[in-house]
Amino acid sequence: MADKKELEKSKRDEVLRKDERPERYIRPRTSIQENSDSVVLVMDLPGVSKDNLDIQFNRGELTIIGHRESWDRNKMKPCYCERTDGSYRRVFSLDNTLDPGKIDAKLTQGVLELVIPKVEAAKPRKIEIKTA
Protein backbone atom coordinates (compact mmCIF):
# COMPACT_ATOMS: atom_id res chain seq x y z
CA MET A 1 0.00 0.00 0.00
CA ALA A 2 2.77 2.38 0.99
CA ASP A 3 4.64 1.39 -2.14
CA LYS A 4 1.71 2.33 -4.32
CA LYS A 5 1.45 5.74 -2.73
CA GLU A 6 5.15 6.22 -3.15
CA LEU A 7 4.89 5.31 -6.82
CA GLU A 8 2.04 7.74 -7.41
CA LYS A 9 3.97 10.48 -5.74
CA SER A 10 7.06 9.88 -7.84
CA LYS A 11 4.92 9.85 -10.99
CA ARG A 12 3.39 13.15 -10.00
CA ASP A 13 6.83 14.60 -9.33
CA GLU A 14 7.98 13.49 -12.75
CA VAL A 15 5.08 15.24 -14.46
CA LEU A 16 5.77 18.34 -12.42
CA ARG A 17 9.42 18.30 -13.33
CA LYS A 18 8.57 18.07 -17.00
CA ASP A 19 6.29 21.09 -16.70
CA GLU A 20 8.91 23.10 -14.88
CA ARG A 21 11.63 22.47 -17.40
CA PRO A 22 12.97 25.74 -18.78
CA GLU A 23 11.94 25.88 -22.43
CA ARG A 24 13.56 29.14 -23.39
CA TYR A 25 16.39 28.22 -25.69
CA ILE A 26 18.21 30.23 -28.31
CA ARG A 27 18.30 28.72 -31.76
CA PRO A 28 21.89 28.97 -33.01
CA ARG A 29 22.50 30.13 -36.57
CA THR A 30 23.60 27.20 -38.66
CA SER A 31 24.95 26.79 -42.15
CA ILE A 32 24.77 23.40 -43.80
CA GLN A 33 27.04 22.27 -46.57
CA GLU A 34 27.08 19.02 -48.46
CA ASN A 35 29.25 17.13 -50.88
CA SER A 36 29.18 13.59 -52.19
CA ASP A 37 30.87 12.17 -49.04
CA SER A 38 29.40 14.06 -46.12
CA VAL A 39 27.27 16.81 -44.69
CA VAL A 40 28.79 19.60 -42.60
CA LEU A 41 26.89 21.66 -40.05
CA VAL A 42 28.56 24.88 -38.95
CA MET A 43 26.93 26.52 -35.96
CA ASP A 44 27.56 29.80 -34.13
CA LEU A 45 27.66 29.14 -30.39
CA PRO A 46 29.35 32.19 -28.87
CA GLY A 47 30.12 31.81 -25.17
CA VAL A 48 29.94 28.02 -25.16
CA SER A 49 33.07 26.16 -24.06
CA LYS A 50 33.81 22.53 -24.79
CA ASP A 51 32.72 21.48 -21.29
CA ASN A 52 29.32 23.14 -21.64
CA LEU A 53 28.45 21.57 -24.96
CA ASP A 54 26.31 18.48 -25.18
CA ILE A 55 25.75 16.64 -28.46
CA GLN A 56 23.49 13.61 -28.49
CA PHE A 57 22.11 11.30 -31.10
CA ASN A 58 18.96 9.43 -30.23
CA ARG A 59 16.28 7.82 -32.43
CA GLY A 60 17.28 9.60 -35.58
CA GLU A 61 17.56 13.00 -33.93
CA LEU A 62 20.74 14.91 -33.40
CA THR A 63 20.40 17.29 -30.46
CA ILE A 64 22.91 20.02 -29.74
CA ILE A 65 22.67 21.84 -26.41
CA GLY A 66 25.15 24.49 -25.34
CA HIS A 67 25.12 26.36 -22.06
CA ARG A 68 26.69 29.72 -21.50
CA GLU A 69 27.36 32.03 -18.64
CA SER A 70 24.67 34.61 -17.88
CA TRP A 71 25.23 38.02 -16.38
CA ASP A 72 25.23 38.12 -12.61
CA ARG A 73 22.34 40.47 -12.04
CA ASN A 74 22.94 40.55 -8.29
CA LYS A 75 26.29 42.23 -8.78
CA MET A 76 25.68 44.25 -11.93
CA LYS A 77 22.81 46.13 -13.42
CA PRO A 78 21.95 46.26 -17.10
CA CYS A 79 22.25 49.47 -19.12
CA TYR A 80 21.70 48.08 -22.59
CA CYS A 81 20.72 44.54 -23.61
CA GLU A 82 20.59 43.04 -27.08
CA ARG A 83 21.79 39.52 -26.43
CA THR A 84 19.51 36.86 -25.01
CA ASP A 85 20.74 35.14 -21.90
CA GLY A 86 20.19 31.42 -21.88
CA SER A 87 21.23 28.19 -23.52
CA TYR A 88 21.38 27.15 -27.13
CA ARG A 89 19.43 24.20 -28.45
CA ARG A 90 18.78 22.85 -31.89
CA VAL A 91 17.55 19.48 -33.11
CA PHE A 92 18.16 17.97 -36.53
CA SER A 93 16.63 14.82 -37.93
CA LEU A 94 19.09 12.64 -39.78
CA ASP A 95 17.74 10.32 -42.41
CA ASN A 96 19.27 6.94 -43.06
CA THR A 97 21.63 8.18 -45.76
CA LEU A 98 23.83 9.64 -43.01
CA ASP A 99 26.03 7.67 -40.63
CA PRO A 100 25.50 8.92 -37.05
CA GLY A 101 28.21 6.60 -35.73
CA LYS A 102 30.99 8.59 -37.35
CA ILE A 103 30.09 12.18 -36.50
CA ASP A 104 33.13 14.36 -36.01
CA ALA A 105 32.74 17.50 -33.86
CA LYS A 106 35.12 20.42 -33.50
CA LEU A 107 34.60 23.61 -31.46
CA THR A 108 36.79 26.65 -32.10
CA GLN A 109 36.12 30.24 -30.97
CA GLY A 110 32.44 29.62 -30.41
CA VAL A 111 31.90 27.90 -33.75
CA LEU A 112 30.91 24.24 -33.84
CA GLU A 113 31.67 22.19 -36.93
CA LEU A 114 29.97 18.82 -37.24
CA VAL A 115 30.99 16.51 -40.06
CA ILE A 116 28.48 13.73 -40.69
CA PRO A 117 29.61 11.17 -43.26
CA LYS A 118 27.16 9.59 -45.67
CA VAL A 119 26.69 5.84 -45.66
CA GLU A 120 28.43 4.00 -48.52
CA ALA A 121 25.15 3.07 -50.17
CA ALA A 122 24.08 6.72 -50.37
CA LYS A 123 27.24 7.99 -52.04
CA PRO A 124 27.03 8.58 -55.76
CA ARG A 125 28.68 5.88 -57.83
CA LYS A 126 30.07 6.16 -61.27
CA ILE A 127 29.00 3.28 -63.43
CA GLU A 128 31.57 1.99 -65.79
CA ILE A 129 30.42 1.11 -69.25
CA LYS A 130 32.03 -1.98 -70.67
CA THR A 131 32.59 -2.27 -74.33
CA ALA A 132 31.88 -5.59 -75.79
Next chain:
Amino acid sequence: MAVQRYDPFDLFDRMSGALDRDLSDWFYLPDLMAERTSGVFEGDWSPKLDLYEDNEAYFIKMDLPGIVSRDIDVSVTNDVLTIKGEKKEPTKEDPQGKKGWEYGRRERVYGFFHRTVPLPLPVEGAHVDAKLKDGVLYITLPKREEIKPKKISVSVS
Protein backbone atom coordinates in the same frame (compact mmCIF):
# COMPACT_ATOMS: atom_id res chain seq x y z
CA MET B 1 16.68 51.09 -17.30
CA ALA B 2 17.53 48.34 -19.71
CA VAL B 3 16.96 49.03 -23.37
CA GLN B 4 16.08 46.12 -25.64
CA ARG B 5 16.83 46.39 -29.29
CA TYR B 6 14.01 45.46 -31.62
CA ASP B 7 14.93 42.47 -33.72
CA PRO B 8 12.47 42.07 -36.59
CA PHE B 9 13.83 38.63 -37.47
CA ASP B 10 13.58 37.13 -34.02
CA LEU B 11 10.02 35.97 -34.52
CA PHE B 12 10.79 34.63 -37.96
CA ASP B 13 13.72 32.74 -36.47
CA ARG B 14 11.50 31.08 -33.94
CA MET B 15 8.73 30.32 -36.41
CA SER B 16 11.06 28.57 -38.79
CA GLY B 17 12.21 26.30 -35.95
CA ALA B 18 9.79 23.72 -37.28
CA LEU B 19 11.87 23.53 -40.44
CA ASP B 20 14.79 22.07 -38.50
CA ARG B 21 13.06 18.75 -38.34
CA ASP B 22 14.15 17.26 -41.59
CA LEU B 23 17.65 17.45 -42.96
CA SER B 24 16.58 16.04 -46.31
CA ASP B 25 14.22 18.94 -46.85
CA TRP B 26 16.69 21.79 -47.14
CA PHE B 27 16.07 24.94 -48.95
CA TYR B 28 18.14 27.98 -49.48
CA LEU B 29 17.43 30.66 -46.92
CA PRO B 30 17.97 34.11 -48.31
CA ASP B 31 19.89 36.78 -46.46
CA LEU B 32 16.62 37.79 -44.85
CA MET B 33 17.68 35.56 -42.00
CA ALA B 34 20.95 37.38 -41.56
CA GLU B 35 21.56 39.92 -38.86
CA ARG B 36 21.25 43.00 -40.98
CA THR B 37 20.45 46.42 -39.70
CA SER B 38 20.28 49.59 -41.71
CA GLY B 39 20.94 53.22 -40.97
CA VAL B 40 22.12 53.19 -37.39
CA PHE B 41 25.03 50.82 -37.82
CA GLU B 42 27.68 50.74 -40.46
CA GLY B 43 29.02 47.55 -41.96
CA ASP B 44 27.55 44.39 -43.40
CA TRP B 45 26.13 43.11 -40.14
CA SER B 46 25.75 44.13 -36.56
CA PRO B 47 26.88 41.80 -33.79
CA LYS B 48 24.81 41.94 -30.63
CA LEU B 49 26.14 43.32 -27.36
CA ASP B 50 25.15 43.86 -23.73
CA LEU B 51 26.30 46.69 -21.51
CA TYR B 52 26.20 46.22 -17.73
CA GLU B 53 27.61 48.27 -14.89
CA ASP B 54 28.55 48.06 -11.26
CA ASN B 55 30.03 50.73 -8.99
CA GLU B 56 33.51 50.30 -10.41
CA ALA B 57 33.14 49.75 -14.13
CA TYR B 58 31.09 49.12 -17.27
CA PHE B 59 31.12 45.64 -18.75
CA ILE B 60 30.44 44.63 -22.32
CA LYS B 61 29.82 41.24 -23.86
CA MET B 62 29.63 41.02 -27.64
CA ASP B 63 28.95 37.85 -29.59
CA LEU B 64 31.66 37.42 -32.20
CA PRO B 65 31.74 33.72 -33.05
CA GLY B 66 34.53 32.57 -35.32
CA ILE B 67 36.44 35.84 -35.34
CA VAL B 68 40.15 35.96 -34.50
CA SER B 69 41.42 38.77 -32.26
CA ARG B 70 43.60 40.32 -34.96
CA ASP B 71 40.44 41.07 -36.97
CA ILE B 72 38.89 43.08 -34.12
CA ASP B 73 39.64 46.72 -33.41
CA VAL B 74 38.47 48.30 -30.13
CA SER B 75 38.96 51.97 -29.34
CA VAL B 76 37.59 54.35 -26.74
CA THR B 77 37.44 58.14 -26.51
CA ASN B 78 35.99 59.56 -23.30
CA ASP B 79 32.47 58.22 -23.44
CA VAL B 80 32.29 56.55 -26.84
CA LEU B 81 33.40 52.99 -27.49
CA THR B 82 34.00 51.83 -31.04
CA ILE B 83 34.26 48.18 -31.99
CA LYS B 84 34.89 47.27 -35.57
CA GLY B 85 36.21 44.31 -37.45
CA GLU B 86 35.58 41.68 -39.99
CA LYS B 87 34.22 38.19 -39.88
CA LYS B 88 36.01 36.51 -42.72
CA GLU B 89 34.30 33.87 -44.74
CA PRO B 90 36.45 30.75 -44.54
CA THR B 91 38.73 30.68 -47.55
CA LYS B 92 38.33 26.95 -47.72
CA GLU B 93 34.71 26.91 -48.77
CA ASP B 94 35.11 23.20 -48.57
CA PRO B 95 35.56 22.34 -44.88
CA GLN B 96 37.66 19.26 -45.55
CA GLY B 97 39.63 20.46 -48.49
CA LYS B 98 37.48 18.61 -50.98
CA LYS B 99 35.77 19.99 -54.02
CA GLY B 100 32.09 20.21 -54.72
CA TRP B 101 30.62 21.54 -51.48
CA GLU B 102 27.20 23.05 -51.77
CA TYR B 103 25.26 25.11 -49.32
CA GLY B 104 22.00 23.54 -48.17
CA ARG B 105 21.29 26.29 -45.73
CA ARG B 106 23.05 29.51 -44.99
CA GLU B 107 22.24 31.40 -41.82
CA ARG B 108 25.65 32.51 -40.60
CA VAL B 109 26.75 35.97 -41.66
CA TYR B 110 30.11 37.33 -42.71
CA GLY B 111 31.60 40.69 -43.48
CA PHE B 112 32.52 43.97 -41.87
CA PHE B 113 30.92 45.34 -38.75
CA HIS B 114 31.32 48.70 -37.09
CA ARG B 115 29.56 49.63 -33.89
CA THR B 116 29.71 52.82 -31.92
CA VAL B 117 28.49 52.49 -28.36
CA PRO B 118 27.76 55.65 -26.38
CA LEU B 119 28.69 55.07 -22.74
CA PRO B 120 26.52 56.62 -20.03
CA LEU B 121 29.55 58.40 -18.51
CA PRO B 122 33.21 58.93 -19.47
CA VAL B 123 35.60 56.11 -18.58
CA GLU B 124 39.27 55.65 -17.73
CA GLY B 125 40.42 55.06 -21.29
CA ALA B 126 43.93 53.95 -20.35
CA HIS B 127 42.71 50.99 -18.32
CA VAL B 128 40.21 49.44 -20.68
CA ASP B 129 40.61 45.69 -20.92
CA ALA B 130 39.36 43.56 -23.80
CA LYS B 131 39.58 39.80 -24.18
CA LEU B 132 38.16 37.25 -26.55
CA LYS B 133 37.02 33.88 -25.24
CA ASP B 134 34.86 31.19 -26.89
CA GLY B 135 33.70 33.66 -29.52
CA VAL B 136 32.60 36.34 -27.05
CA LEU B 137 34.40 39.68 -26.69
CA TYR B 138 34.55 40.83 -23.05
CA ILE B 139 35.40 44.49 -22.42
CA THR B 140 35.87 46.07 -19.00
CA LEU B 141 35.81 49.87 -18.87
CA PRO B 142 36.72 51.24 -15.42
CA LYS B 143 34.75 54.28 -14.32
CA ARG B 144 36.57 57.50 -13.52
CA GLU B 145 37.29 58.15 -9.87
CA GLU B 146 35.16 61.30 -9.82
CA ILE B 147 32.02 59.47 -10.94
CA LYS B 148 32.27 56.46 -8.68
CA PRO B 149 29.77 56.55 -5.84
CA LYS B 150 31.43 57.52 -2.57
CA LYS B 151 30.41 56.64 0.90
CA ILE B 152 30.16 59.63 3.17
CA SER B 153 30.52 58.96 6.81
CA VAL B 154 28.33 60.95 9.12
CA SER B 155 30.11 62.17 12.19
CA VAL B 156 28.28 62.88 15.38
CA SER B 157 29.06 66.23 16.90
